[in-house]
Amino acid sequence: MPVVSPDFEQNYASCQLPMQDAQVYLIPDFISKETQPQVQQALEEQVAWRQEKIRMFGRQVEQPRLTAWYADAGKSYTYSGLTWEPLLWIPQLLALKADLEQVTGVPFNSVLLNLYRHGQDSMGWHADDEPELGQNPVIASLSLGQDRTFSFRHRQQKDLKQQLVLPSGSLLLMAGTTQHFWHHQLPKTAKAVQPRINLTFRFIHG
Numbered sequence: 001m002p003v004v005s006p007d008f009e010q011n012y013a014s015c016q017l018p019m020q021d022a023q024v025y026l027i028p029d030f031i032s033k034e035t036q037p038q039v040q041q042a043l044e045e046q047v048a049w050r051q052e053k054i055r056m057f058g059r060q061v062e063q064p065r066l067t068a069w070y071a072d073a074g075k076s077y078t079y080s081g082l083t084w085e086p087l088l089w090i091p092q093l094l095a096l097k098a099d100l101e102q103v104t105g106v107p108f109n110s111v112l113l114n115l116y117r118h119g120q121d122s123m124g125w126h127a128d129d130e131p132e133l134g135q136n137p138v139i140a141s142l143s144l145g146q147d148r149t150f151s152f153r154h155r156q157q158k159d160l161k162q163q164l165v166l167p168s169g170s171l172l173l174m175a176g177t178t179q180h181f182w183h184h185q186l187p188k189t190a191k192a193v194q195p196r197i198n199l200t201f202r203f204i205h206g
């Protein structure tokens with residue numbers, strides 16, 4: 001089971017959020033200020049963004065965001081009743097993956113990308129707890145572009161909450177028992193906002 005390295009835990013101890021039953025870090029400027037615009041533009045242009053439909057309450061609805069799924073050949077991923085066949089890695093994604101593996105000591109073999117075009121794009125409450133992620137997955141979530149609010153809610157103690165802003169270039173790392181005990185979401189905002197790209201690097205088993 002992949003866990004973050006002792007070096008990572010030590011180097012980023014000051015970035016760990018005070019959340020019980022969880023291991024969450026928010027590292028600002030994981031992608032340097034200078035390179036952020038170039039990485040964001042490359043991803044906007046080169047990623048094969050798609051508007052997917054998912055089944056909700058027995059109906060087909062459009063997801064309120066664009067998505068893309070890149071992974072090692074042969075990895076597939078099932079959620080919301082859809083099985084995703086991966087696209088093949090592009091250099092920009094491989095470079096980010098290598099940086100993350102270097103810093104965390106964890107291998108990743110896939111990334112789910114989300115493009116939130118405006119304030120009405122969002123992701124509802126969920127945990128990243130699909131079986132193919134294994135027990136205690138390490139999920140490395142990069143943000144580029146517009147700052148957006150992100151929230152956590154404890155699955156048993158519903159009054160336990162943690163709200164944060166994910167700035168451009170930041171890494172939100174979720175590890176340990178986070179997915180067992182917490183849900184997270186990216187809510188809509190009524191403000192007029194610029195696009196945001198999110199990348200969640202994962203390790204798919206099997």
Ligand SMILES: O=C(O)CCC(=O)C(=O)O
Binds near residue numbers: 123166186200
């Ligand atoms: O956009 C975000 O920050 C959250 C994305 C997320 O939770 C996911 O892809 O599972």
Ligand SMILES: [Fe+2]
Binds near residue numbers: 126127128184
């Ligand atoms: Fe998630």
